[in-house]
Amino acid sequence: MKNKRTVLVTGGCGFIGANFVRLLREEYGDWRIINLDKLTYAGNLKKLQGISEGEMYRFVKGDICDGALVAELFVAEQIDTVVHFAAESHVDRSITGPADFIQTNIVGTFTLLEAARKSWDKGGTGEENNCFLHVSTDEVYGSLGSTGFFTETTAFDPRSPYSASKASSDHLVNAYFHTYGLPVRLTNCSNNYGPYQFPEKLIPLVFNNSMHGKSLPVYGDGKNVRDWLYVKDHCEAIVAVLQKGQNGQCYNIGGNNEKENLEVVTVICDILDRKLGLPESGQPRRSLITFVEDRLGHDRRYAIDASKIKDQLDWEPQVTFEAGMEKTVDWYLENQDWVREIVDGSYTKYYKQMYTV
Ligand code: NAD
Ligand code: TYD
Numbered sequence: 001m002k003n004k005r006t007v008l009v010t011g012g013c014g015f016i017g018a019n020f021v022r023l024l025r026e027e028y029g030d031w032r033i034i035n036l037d038k039l040t041y042a043g044n045l046k047k048l049q050g051i052s053e054g055e056m057y058r059f060v061k062g063d064i065c066d067g068a069l070v071a072e073l074f075v076a077e078q079i080d081t082v083v084h085f086a087a088e089s090h091v092d093r094s095i096t097g098p099a100d101f102i103q104t105n106i107v108g109t110f111t112l113l114e115a116a117r118k119s120w121d122k123g124g125t126g127e128e129n130n131c132f133l134h135v136s137t138d139e140v141y142g143s144l145g146s147t148g149f150f151t152e153t154t155a156f157d158p159r160s161p162y163s164a165s166k167a168s169s170d171h172l173v174n175a176y177f178h179t180y181g182l183p184v185r186l187t188n189c190s191n192n193y194g195p196y197q198f199p200e201k202l203i204p205l206v207f208n209n210s211m212h213g214k215s216l217p218v219y220g221d222g223k224n225v226r227d228w229l230y231v232k233d234h235c236e237a238i239v240a241v242l243q244k245g246q247n248g249q250c251y252n253i254g255g256n257n258e259k260e261n262l263e264v265v266t267v268i269c270d271i272l273d274r275k276l277g278l279p280e281s282g283q284p285r286r287s288l289i290t291f292v293e294d295r296l297g298h299d300r301r302y303a304i305d306a307s308k309i310k311d312q313l314d315w316e317p318q319v320t321f322e323a324g325m326e327k328t329v330d331w332y333l334e335n336q337d338w339v340r341e342i343v344d345g346s347y348t349k350y351y352k353q354m355y356t357v
Helices: 015-027 067-077 091-096 099-121 161-180 202-211 231-244 261-276 307-313 321-334 336-343 347-352
Strands: 005-010 031-037 057-061 081-084 131-137 184-189 216-219 225-227 250-253 258-260 289-292
Touching: 005 015, 005 067, 015 031, 015 231, 031 067, 057 067, 067 099, 081 099, 081 231, 091 099, 091 161, 099 131, 099 161, 131 161, 131 231, 161 184, 184 231, 202 216, 202 261, 202 321, 202 336, 216 261, 225 261, 231 250, 231 307, 250 307, 258 261, 261 289, 261 321, 321 336, 336 347
Parallel strands: 005 031, 005 081, 031 057, 081 131, 131 184, 184 250, 216 289
Antiparallel strands: 225 258
16 A cells, blocks of 8 residues: 555535645645645635645645536646535535535536546556545435434435535445546535634534624524534544545444534523623623524434444544533634634635635
């Protein structure tokens, strides 16, 4: 097994992608990275500040649906590994505007698969070490009742336009393995949290609203359950799948941290009260919790059985929910400007100076 790789990371300016690029730069210095990102509203070059472009890292602003660009990158950069994060990722946006989800998540994945197939069929690059790792979600499995876990053999039952588009892309990835022998690997992961998450998602949204005395919207009865995983653990699982996984296999990744949404929101409020003292109102921040209309088709419970990746690849999460939430709140406290620039929209100035968007 060779150590050096040239990795096409798609969506490396997103939440998980940026944490992954940072992990590779810190711990896998001999892996070259080509970061292809369209810089949608969710992409932000500031997440990668401090990582300079050069022989080992290159940023390409572009769309994964652009077949000519993607094909050219495979050849010019001699890509042997793909870690495919780029996606439209927010369920609420998929309900109000599904078109971008179909385009990026399905057509974009298809475009990358075609480029990999055509490039690798010629046998020109890393041969037996070539790997197309598709990063997906547990949401493809649908919604659980109060018991049970998703395993790798659970039938797909996606219920939102987001999860349906991800399930479609997962099917395409598997089809390219069975039909063309493309060396694919698939991961289906539970909800991530940690630094650099766009503040439309539950945890950074609650942090930001509670810092500004705004109401904390909890959908429905707040009893929907998600299995939370600290983002660095997810990134390390992806490296384990690249290094030790098998082609054609799918690996579920989870945190073994099932929490009701209301508990997650309360934990953030209580950590902030402890670290900062009560706000001027004198009321604990949890008093800002407001139950709002439920999300359409809101999945009740997700829970991952991650025993396959533990038994076969020796991966398990290192960060407990309690420790991860402390680290996350500390990070957002230290990086309030980062959140503010997103909320007020000024973060786009950063790349508008460099690129036409
Ligand atoms: P994100 O929304 O934070 O980032 C997505 C990135 O993809 C952005 O940088 C965006 O600019 C880029 N992008 C979007 N469309 C593109 C296009 N057409 N071409 C090129 N780049 C494009 O998403 P995330 O939370 O980091 O999720 C990354 C991946 O992980 C997604 O595939 C998602 O389905 C999956 N996933 C996420 C979670 C989670 O909890 N966030 C859990 C499991 C799986
Ligand atoms: P989210 O972070 O959007 O992730 P996902 O929908 O992919 O699981 O939401 C996590 C949970 O929190 C989900 O059950 C919806 C709920 N939620 C709220 O209750 N209020 C909010 O403002 C948001 C954004 C989410």
